[in-house]
Each structure stands twice: as structure tokens, then as C-alpha cells.
Amino acid sequence: MWVNKNFMQRLQFFSKFGRAGNWLLLANVMTGSTFAFIIPVMSYFFLDQKGDGLNARPIDFLIYLVAITFFGTLCNQFMGRMADKGHSSKWIYIFSMACSAIATLLYANIESVYLIFVVGIVFVSLGSAAVPQILTVSRQYADQANIDVNQFNSVLRASFAAGWVIGSSFSYELIARTGFSGAFYGSSIVSVLAIIVALYALPNYHKSKEHRTNGKPDFVPLGFWLLMGVMIIGNVANSLYMLSIPLIITNELLLPESLPGKLFAIVAFLEIPFMLYSAKLAIRFNRYHLVMVSFLMGLIFYLGIYFATQSWQFMVLQIFNAAFIGIYAGLGISIVQDQLPKFVGFTSTMYTNSLRIGSTLGAVGIFVVGEFFTYQAAVLAALACMLLCLIGLILLQASPTQKSV
Incomplete structure (x- = not known):
């Protein structure tokens, strides 16, 4: 009987973050899956000429990308402010996931580029707030449950x-x-499942009147904006690489067309242990210094990619890419949130917006590079981004008002 009870406890609490923490991990998996169903395929959907895609112009996709980034950033900021004013991040998350489900249902049945624009601007922009809001709920839970924030954020990421x-x-x-x-349709189904999990299993926090804010800090230190600049530039580098490497491999080096998919799978697999281990390292070492190390790994990676010519070289270099992304993403959310701990909604939203803005700027950069240079020039641009990130963090740490945490 004791064995059975112990076994059931292990099933119910399969991590040390508690039952609600486990449900939050599952919600994060579902949220990631929801957006992964659509984001990587949208360029394919717009430009596909052989299947049931839109057969649109490249400029149409660029306009769509810029539009949803702009309006999505506005929606994220507004909902982040609502969370800091005391509204429930859980219910904002549910609303955003519902908008995402509506968007993908409409995408599955629309053949007009212009209608896709409208759906994207309205529903995808509102749906994008799901990511910062699930991060906000997670941080609220970590603070309430008194668990290690760095470790929990790394596992969430x-x-x-x-x-x-x-x-x-x-x-x-x-x-x-x-x-x-x-x-x-697959994305819609996962969105609905995530909503069900949120309704019945996620914690719901409301700020008391004395802890509510006006939704935005009265003063945001210069160090915060410098850190956000570093986050954006780091994402520009990653976006430049992800968008250019298939073209470099297939068009310029004439390597197998299956290689980019293998590279993405390798780094996605390897970055997870780096994320988890970075949280343990953060207990012993300065988090900013660890992020600096991740940028050094990025420098090595992009330098290696620029000179790589064979498949095995690209594969081996993914170790450095995984170290860069794993540490940078695993600790990035924590150091951003800790800049303004009373405004978790604001900081979580700013962090998520840095991903969106960086990715969009990287996409614009690819269009420019493809027009005037070879796609390998995008790798040099990513290398320059890593140097800027290193300089930015060094300046941030040198500031007398900046805590080294």
C-alpha cells in the first residue's frame, strides 16, 4: 500500500516545482507547440507556388511580418500593462490563446492575401500576448511558491x-x-487544449489594491533599455542565421537540401540541456557573466559558419549554437524580469517583444542582404551583432548603479 501511495505521489508531482508548476510546464509546451505549428511555415505558406499556399510575392510576406510585429508589440504592451494593473494574467492568457485558435481556423479557410493580412493584424496580434502572459503567471507562481526563479525560468524556457x-x-x-x-487545424486544436489546461489547472493571481500599479513604471532605468537592446540584437543575430543558412547551404554551397532541417533539429535538441544547466550555474556565478559567455559561444559559432564548407562542419558547430541559445534564452528572461521586479507583466512583455522585434529585423536584413550581397554576408552581420551584445553587457556591468546578479 505504501509503494502504491508513493508511486501515485511521484506521478502527481513529477518535478520539484509542485503540482501547479508542473501544469505550467505543460502549458508552456502547448503554447510553444501552438506557435511552432504556424510561425515556421508562414513564409512557405505565402510563397508556395506548387501546393495550396497563397503564391504571394516576397514583399507581401515582408509586409505581413512587419505588420503583425508592430501590432503584436502594441497588443503585448497593452496586455502587460493590464496585468500589472491587477488584472488576471491567467485570463489574459486564455483570451490570447482563443484569439490564436480563431486566427488559425481562419487561415485554414482563407485564400486571399488581403484577408490574411486582416486576420493577422487582429487575431494573431492579440494571440501573441499569450507568451508573455504565461511567463507572467509562471513568475507570479515562482514568487508565491518561493522556488528558485532562475531554475524555474530555465525549465520553462x-x-x-x-x-x-x-x-x-x-x-x-x-x-x-x-x-x-x-x-x-493542428495549431487550433493545441490552442484549445491549452485553454482547457489553463481553465482547470493554472493558478490565478490578483494583486491586492496596495500592490497594484498604473501598469507602467514611472521611471525605467537606462540599464533596462540597454539590456533590452542587447536582447533584441541577440535575436537579430539568431534570425539572420536561421533565415540565411538554408539559402547558403542549398544555393551557394550546393550541399544536400535536407541539411538545414538536420541542423535545426540538432540545435533544438542540444539547447535544452544547456538551458537547464545554465540555471545551476547561475547559483554559483554571475548571470550576466554567463550570458557574456553565451555571446562568446555565438561569436565562435558564426565565425565557424562563415568558413564552413562541408556538412559535418555545420553539424559540429551546432554545439556552440546550442550553448549560445541555451544560456542566452535560459537566463535572459530572469535578468530582464529582475530589473523591475514589481512590474512582471511589463518586463515579461518587453522580453517577448524583443524576440519578435529581433526576428523581424533579421527578416528585413535578409531581404537587404539577398538584394545587394551574398547570403553569407548575413553571417558576418550576425557576428557583428554578437560583438555589439558583448559590448552592451560590459557597459551594463560597468554601470555603478547596476547590480551584478
Whole structure:
């Protein structure tokens, strides 16, 4: 009887973060999967000429990307402010996931580029707030449960990455079997499942009147904006690489077309242990110094990619890419949130917006590079971004008002 009870306890509390923490991890996996079903395939959906895609112009996709980034950033900021004013981040998350489900249902049944624009600006922009809001709920839970924030955030980030791997893999499989509508319906289903989990299992926090704010800090230190600049530039580098490497491999080096997919799978697999281990290292070492190390790994990676010419070289270099992304993403959310601990909604939203803005700037950079240079020039641009990130963190640590945490 004792064995059975102990076994049931292990099933119920499969991590040290508590029952609600486990449900939050699952919600993060689902959230990552929801967006991974659609984000990696949207360029394919817009530009596909052979299947059931839109057969649109490249400029149409660029306009779409810039539009949803702009309006998504506005929506994220507004909802982050609502959370800091005392509104429930859980219910904002549920609303955003519902908008995401509506968007993908409409995508599955729309053939007009202009209608896609409208759906994206309205529903995708509102749906994008789901990511910062689930991060806000998670941070609120970590503070309430008095668990290690660095470790919990790193595991959350790893669970989101795992969801991304799952969603993107199923997405392309569904496209191959059923067309783009299959991927969009898949995203809708996962969104609904995430809403069910949120309704019945996620904690719900409301700020008391004395702890509520006006939704935005009266004073944001210069160090915070410098840190956000570093976060954006780091994401620009990653976006430049991800968008350019398939073209470098297939068009410029004439290597196998299957190689980019293998590289993405390798780094997605390897970055998760780096995320988890970075939290343990953060107990002993300065987190900013660890992020600096991640940028050094990025420097080595992009320098190696620029000179690589063979498949095995690209594969080996993914170890450095995984170290860069794993540490940078695993600790990044914690150091951003700790800059303004009373405004978790604001800081979580700013962190998520840095991902969106960086990715979009990287996409714009690829269009410029493709027009005037070779795509390998994008790797040099990513290398320059790493140097800027290192300089930015050094300046941040040198500031007399900046705590080394």
C-alpha cells in the first residue's frame, strides 16, 4: 500500500516545482507547440507556388511580418500593462490563446492575401500576448511558491523549446499529408487544449489594491533599455542565421537540401540541456557573466559558419549554437524580469517583444542582404551583432548603479 501511495505521489508531482508548476510546464509546451505549428511555415505558406499556399510575392510576406510585429508589440504592451494593473494574467492568457485558435481556423479557410493580412493584424496580434502572459503567471507562481526563479525560468524556457520542436515537426508532416490547412487545424486544436489546461489547472493571481500599479513604471532605468537592446540584437543575430543558412547551404554551397532541417533539429535538441544547466550555474556565478559567455559561444559559432564548407562542419558547430541559445534564452528572461521586479507583466512583455522585434529585423536584413550581397554576408552581420551584445553587457556591468546578479 505504501509503494502504491508513493508511486501515485511521484506521478502527481513529477518535478520539484509542485503540482501547479508542473501544469505550467505543460502549458508552456502547448503554447510553444501552438506557435511552432504556424510561425515556421508562414513564409512557405505565402510563397508556395506548387501546393495550396497563397503564391504571394516576397514583399507581401515582408509586409505581413512587419505588420503583425508592430501590432503584436502594441497588443503585448497593452496586455502587460493590464496585468500589472491587477488584472488576471491567467485570463489574459486564455483570451490570447482563443484569439490564436480563431486566427488559425481562419487561415485554414482563407485564400486571399488581403484577408490574411486582416486576420493577422487582429487575431494573431492579440494571440501573441499569450507568451508573455504565461511567463507572467509562471513568475507570479515562482514568487508565491518561493522556488528558485532562475531554475524555474530555465525549465520553462526549455519546455517552450520542447513544444517548439514538437509543433514544428508535426506541422511539416501535416503539410506533407494534408496541406497547409492540416497544420493550421493542428495549431487550433493545441490552442484549445491549452485553454482547457489553463481553465482547470493554472493558478490565478490578483494583486491586492496596495500592490497594484498604473501598469507602467514611472521611471525605467537606462540599464533596462540597454539590456533590452542587447536582447533584441541577440535575436537579430539568431534570425539572420536561421533565415540565411538554408539559402547558403542549398544555393551557394550546393550541399544536400535536407541539411538545414538536420541542423535545426540538432540545435533544438542540444539547447535544452544547456538551458537547464545554465540555471545551476547561475547559483554559483554571475548571470550576466554567463550570458557574456553565451555571446562568446555565438561569436565562435558564426565565425565557424562563415568558413564552413562541408556538412559535418555545420553539424559540429551546432554545439556552440546550442550553448549560445541555451544560456542566452535560459537566463535572459530572469535578468530582464529582475530589473523591475514589481512590474512582471511589463518586463515579461518587453522580453517577448524583443524576440519578435529581433526576428523581424533579421527578416528585413535578409531581404537587404539577398538584394545587394551574398547570403553569407548575413553571417558576418550576425557576428557583428554578437560583438555589439558583448559590448552592451560590459557597459551594463560597468554601470555603478547596476547590480551584478
